[in-house]
Amino acid sequence: MLSKIIRKIAIRRTYHENIRTSFLYFAARKLHNSQTLQQTAQNESSTIHASSIQRGNYSQLTSDHIHFFESILDKQRVLTDPSDVEPYNVDWLKLAQGQSKIVLKPKTTEEVSAILKYCNDETLAVCPQGGNTGVVGGSVPVFDEIVISTSLMNQILSFDELSGVVMCQAGCILETLENYLSDHGFQMPLDLGAKGSCQIGGNVSTNAGGIRLLRYGSLQGNVLGVEAVKANGEVIDCLSSLKKDNTGYHLKHLFIGSEGTLGIVTKVALQCPPISKxxxxxxxxxxxxxxxxxxxxxxxxxxxxxxxxxxxxxxxxxxxxxxxxxxxxxxxxxxxxxxxxxxxxxxxxxxxxxxxxxxxxxxxxxxxxxxxxxxxxxxxxxxxxxxxxPEAFKADGWYIVYDISVPLKHFYEIVPIMSKCLAGTSVKRCTGMGHLGDGNLHLNVSGKEIDPNLPNIIEPILYEWTSLLKGSISAEHGIGIHKTKYLHYSKSNSSIQLMHNIKQLLDPKGILNPYKIFHN
Amino acid sequence: MLSKIIRKIAIRRTYHENIRTSFLYFAARKLHNSQTLQQTAQNESSTIHASSIQRGNYSQLTSDHIHFFESILDKQRVLTDPSDVEPYNVDWLKLAQGQSKIVLKPKTTEEVSAILKYCNDETLAVCPQGGNTGVVGGSVPVFDEIVISTSLMNQILSFDELSGVVMCQAGCILETLENYLSDHGFQMPLDLGAKGSCQIGGNVSTNAGGIRLLRYGSLQGNVLGVEAVKANGEVIDCLSSLKKDNTGYHLKHLFIGSEGTLGIVTKVALQCPPISKxxxxxxxxxxxxxxxxxxxxxxxxxxxxxxxxxxxxxxxxxxxxxxxxxxxxxxxxxxxxxxxxxxxxxxxxxxxxxxxxxxxxxxxxxxxxxxxxxxxxxxxxxxxxxxxxPEAFKADGWYIVYDISVPLKHFYEIVPIMSKCLAGTSVKRCTGMGHLGDGNLHLNVSGKEIDPNLPNIIEPILYEWTSLLKGSISAEHGIGIHKTKYLHYSKSNSSIQLMHNIKQLLDPKGILNPYKIFHN
CATH class of the missing domain: 3.30.70.2190 (Alpha-Beta Plaits)
Incomplete structure (x- = not known):
């Protein structure tokens, strides 16, 4: 079968000799090794990707810590009962599983600030969580990080019908905002399948894309302002509601798409377009x-x-x-x-x-x-x-979605190649769909029972391919925990080093969403 | 006259008692003091704003430095003749005047990198300059900074008709890009009056707005990728040409709108819309x-x-x-x-x-x-x-333009107030125009001969007013040198501190465009 795939690739890949040669070598090597890998792979960790990660040198949660949290939040907003905590430990796709023992549910920026200041002083790692609809394991703990859920930070603070600017807390659910704006003749500039659960703070923290990006552009263009809390509890107020504001560095972009690793987004101001008739x-x-x-x-x-x-x-x-x-x-x-x-x-x-x-x-x-x-x-x-x-694939039993950007003419090429690579495995479906207008393909892989070795087969081939086409290994889903080891496929060494420097500047103890984007 | 203005303000300002009271007090105090200020003001500096700035502790240019620059660029691209250098020392409005003795004109990223590495090692301050069409004195030296002009970095590198993405060097003139794209059925996502002279690198470095922002959004949404050189000569390659790329921190935004203080933009990738029929x-x-x-x-x-x-x-x-x-x-x-x-x-x-x-x-x-x-x-x-x-106002003799964002309902209010405040001065015209769709007013002040004290009358009143309305003291023109002392009107202390930290991280010796945005 391998020879067939290689022949097929060889026929199709005439446009770029270097890409072809390199990819063929790579694909052949990976396929050859996959059997061996499959035999030796052990489900050492409770997630499909996190097996090689070591817990950072963070403090362990004590009863003193819990008492402190109960002193700043009321007891109902400090969850420690394992059955209450469990839903926050596992992601939507059930591919990432944490072991947190506590969930905190602040209602205000001041509460988030007090929690983070304390955690930073005590070197307690935290995992910010919005609607927990991400698909790269970015919003659940890896070990025992304290979950800070924004779900009670759900107040819409203002809406200006003249400018179409809505200002709200991070925990507002996307669909709630959409319904609210609709009553005023406006709509959100983004829409995605998870709108009934995902929260705007999570959308902003992951620079979510979705099905309206083609028309209204990215969140980087539509988020006018952000309020975020740094690891040390300091509130960074960039909550401008102005369409134009060129006064110094555009700090909001430190928090848009950084997956909660540089700060916890607490408030957002968004430019919203009028609803279409x-x-x-x-x-x-x-x-x-x-x-x-x-x-x-x-x-x-x-x-x-x-x-x-x-x-x-x-x-x-x-x-x-x-x-x-x-x-x-x-x-x-x-x-x-x-x-x-x-x-x-x-x-x-x-x-x-x-x-x-x-x-x-x-x-x-x-x-x-x-x-x-x-x-x-x-x-x-x-x-x-x-x-x-996505719900349909999940109904097969398990489901992994890959999310790449490639030049439009190569948009679909990887789907038939990957389908052939996966023949003979436990995979039931390998399909392609996506936001064609944005060059963004979702490769869907599903089956009855998950084989933890599958990502080891799929990912090196997929990401090497994407990288050779100068594509993105994560168009809209982010890096989370699942893609950390592949970040270098889409980012230069100097960029990754600068990211580390910025992380060190904003969160020197590394307490914010550790193990995500890059290993600490 | 003052009492009339105050009465008029009092009638109009009923919507927000605190704003009114504070502003009235402030305006009255400023107007009362303006005579005294006018008498004591001395034209201590060659610019209208820079009189209080002290030269930083940078090295002085020596013949050894010049020889080094001539060794990496050919001699024609190292300007030292005062008459050749002079146009790079003065801005378009003739309100900012530097004293640089040398202009370097690199053609490639590698040359920019070599220049900056050397300047950083030698602690030589530099001033990056594009088309020199800015109006806040950001693109000319304040003292003897070495001018690095990007005007020979004018190559269009690629254009993809499928995606509408153009990639080019920083020195491409906006109108040249517009004409090039027009031949392919596309257009630039930004357009502004200075298009015949301004360069895309300068546009990106100042997050330029203009007359198409209403339709196509800001550069923060349209710039897909940036290549920039840090102060130490390191090239940061974020030159993605993908519409969607969520792989780690969005580093390009460090360089979009930071006015050349964090790096010199050398290449840009832009999403361009199809031309309208x-x-x-x-x-x-x-x-x-x-x-x-x-x-x-x-x-x-x-x-x-x-x-x-x-x-x-x-x-x-x-x-x-x-x-x-x-x-x-x-x-x-x-x-x-x-x-x-x-x-x-x-x-x-x-x-x-x-x-x-x-x-x-x-x-x-x-x-x-x-x-x-x-x-x-x-x-x-x-x-x-x-x-x-702008050309019409300049023809009066001198011209200052102020550029604010305020909530739309207050858009024009400051113009009649300021006109009355300026009655009896040398000002010939005080007018308002602007991008109404973006809430962005340009307040134009012109006259026959400049009175260097005028900004001291206008700016505190204008910016206090803008700040009370939670507006921006610079909607699209940036901070440059002219607005540094007013940055706090639009940015919180914690934000300004974080800006300083980021500046320190990327440019620890402060060689890049010193005295701009904030005093070093």
Whole structure:
């Protein structure tokens, strides 16, 4: 089988000789070693990745510590009963498992500040946690870190209808904010499948992407201000609510996407766009990835400013959704599917544009079939196919999702290669879907019972491949605990050294979310 | 006159008693003191702001240093003739004047790295300079700093038509990039009046705003990657060309908007939007600022996703443009003018939307008069009224522009107050214009001969006012040298301390653009 894969790669990889040669060597070596690895791998740790990590030299929790926490929070907000603590120790995918003995639930910035000051003085490691919806094990403890949950920091502080700026505490759930803004004619600049559970502080701390990024840009552009608490308890107030503010260094970016390792985000100010009057969704069937690519380029040209999402999935992804969740495929069976969304201020204009685009794409043969929806219930039904895909994979038994960015022309190439690499293993599905408009592929791997060695087979090949294409080994999910050893594939040594220096500057004792992003 | 101003302020400032009381006290004190200040002010320095600054403990330039620079650059790229060096010592507004004796013009990152390593070893201060179009004195030396001009680093390195990502050296002129992209059906995500001279490295280093920010967002969202050289010559490669890349800290933001104090930006990767097929511009006359505000809100609602600029100017601004530059006002005389631009993918749809908006605004009486243009020559003529305003003020003799962000409802309030405060001084015009869509006002002050005491009258009042409204004392122009003493009006002490810590981390000897943002 290996020779077949190599031949297939060799045929496809003619555009860049160095990439091809290097990758082939690498893939062959990894596949050759995988059997041996599989035999010797032991589930030494309770997570699939953390086996080689040693606990840092942090203090152990004592009853004195607990008494202190109870003195600044009321007792109900200091959880120590193992059954209460357990849900905070395990991630959504059940791939990362911590051993924390305590969860603290502050309500205010001052409480977070007091907790951190104390933990820093006592050298107690902490793990900040929002909605615990991350998929890289970043939001659960690795050992016995104290969990600081932001879930009770859920106050919306202000909303300005003139500017569209909302200011809120970190623990507000994304969907709650969306519903609140909707009542005022506005919407959040980000949307993602986990919106019912994920918290805005976690979104900001992981620079979450999602399905609106194509239209409204990244959180780095939409977060106007952040309040965060440093490891020593000092509150850094960069909570500007201004669209423009060029007064000194843009410190908020230290906290956007640093996964809680430089500070705990306590408040956020976000620029929110007005809600669109007209939303249309099209679900398309296509015969090849080449047609998917052509269609995405045409959509950008012909739908221009109203294109708000451009998603793709392969047949194997749709099959998981229809088989496991019993959702209905609104069109026939095709190798690829696309979900396009338009949102604009004039329904008639938008439908004109979308109709023209769909008709010309059908006539040219770029798309095989498609449905279009304008009514909210039908739009929701179509979006569910895309948004509930992770739930569908999880229903197989276990599920790992990989999240890479590569140049658009190489977007899907790794999926068939990886599928072949995984033939003969316990993997049931290896599929591709993602945010085509952003060059962001999610590679989904699922099966009945997890084999802890699988990441050792998949990851070196996937990340080496991504690195050779100058892609990102984590487009939107972050590094967390699962990807620490691969950080160098996407970041230069000088960048990693500078990250360490900044970590040392802001958190010299390394108490904030240790073992994440890079090993301390 | 003072009592009249105070009465007027008192009538207007009922919405926030604390703001009013504090501001009145402050304004009265400043106005009372201004005569005394005026009498004692001496033009101790060659700049209007730098008189109190002491030269840092940097080495003096020697012939050995010059020989070294000539050994790594060819002699033509080491300027030491005073007449060659002089243009690099003075800013565009002729308000900041340095005394550098040498200008270095590297062509490559490696040359920048070698220069900085040497300067750091020798404790020689440097001043990075792009197109020298800044208005806060940030890009010219204060004393004898070595000027490192990026103007020969002008190579466009790559452009990907699939993703719209351009990668280039820092010295590329904005308009050159715009023209290059235009040939490929794309445009830059930023545009500003200085586009013919300003360089993208300077734009990035100052997080430049401009007239497209409303539509395409800030540079913080559009810059995908940066390569920068630290003070010690180390190259930090964050030159990702990916739309999404969540692998560790987002280090590029250390260099976006830090005004060359943390590193010299050498390369940039930018996300560029496709060029719009249809552009329309409307120039409107309005009878009051209240109508301006209503019109801007209506424009956002009715023009939605196609609104690409929403600018305003008062009558006094237009008067400067028509008197000094002989540009024609296409409509009658009104207290306020607005310039709206739409850009979209369908001319017919866009004109429908714009016509509907203009008609309903005329009928409701929110706008008094207006013209609309769709032909490039007419669009250019209307845009010139806005874009050439700085040139018009400069033609008065001297010109200072202040650049603040305040909540939209307070956008114009300071202009009439400041006009009255400045009555009886040498000021000829005190006018307001700005990016209404971003809450960003430019307060323009001009006259025949500069009075170096004027900033001492204007700035404390303006910045105190801005600070009380939780605004920004520099929305898009940066801090440079002119605003260092006012940084605390927009930034908390803890933030300023953290900025100092980061400066110390990245540039421990403080050689990079000293005296800027904050005094070393």
């Amino acid at each position: 007209a939303i249309n969704v099209a679900f398309l069937g296509l015969k090849s990835f080449e047609e998917v690519l052509k269609t995405s380029i045409n959509a950008r040209k012909k739908l221009g400013e109203i294109l708000s999402s451009c998603e793709m999935m392969d047949h194997a992804t749709l099959d998981a959704v229809t088989s496991n969740l019993k959702l209905q495929n609104p069109i026939g069976e095709y190798p690829f599917y696309m979900l396009l969304e338009t949102s604009g201020s004039n329904r008639e204009h938008d439908q004109d544009k979308l109709n023209f685009f769909l008709q010309s794409s059908l006539v040219s043969g770029e798309i095989e079939d498609g449905v279009m929806a304008s009514e909210p219930s039908k739009i929701k039904a179509i979006w569910e196919i895309r948004e509930r895909a | 249809a552009i329309n511009v409307a120039f409107l006359g309005l009878k009051s600022f209240e109508e301006v505000l209503k019109t801007s809100i209506n424009a956002r609602k009715k023009l939605g996703e196609i609104l690409s600029s929403c600018e305003m100017m008062d009558h006094a601004t237009l008067d400067a443009v028509t008197s000094n530059l002989k540009l024609q006002n296409p409509i009658g005389e009104y207290p306020f003018y607005m310039l709206l631009e739409t850009s979209g993918s369908n001319r017919e749809h866009d004109q429908d939307k714009l016509n509907f908006f203009l008609q309903s605004s005329l009928v409701s009486g929110e706008i008094e008069d207006g013209v609309m243009a769709s032909e490039p020559s007419k669009i250019k003529a209307i845009w010139e009224i806005r874009e050439r305003a």
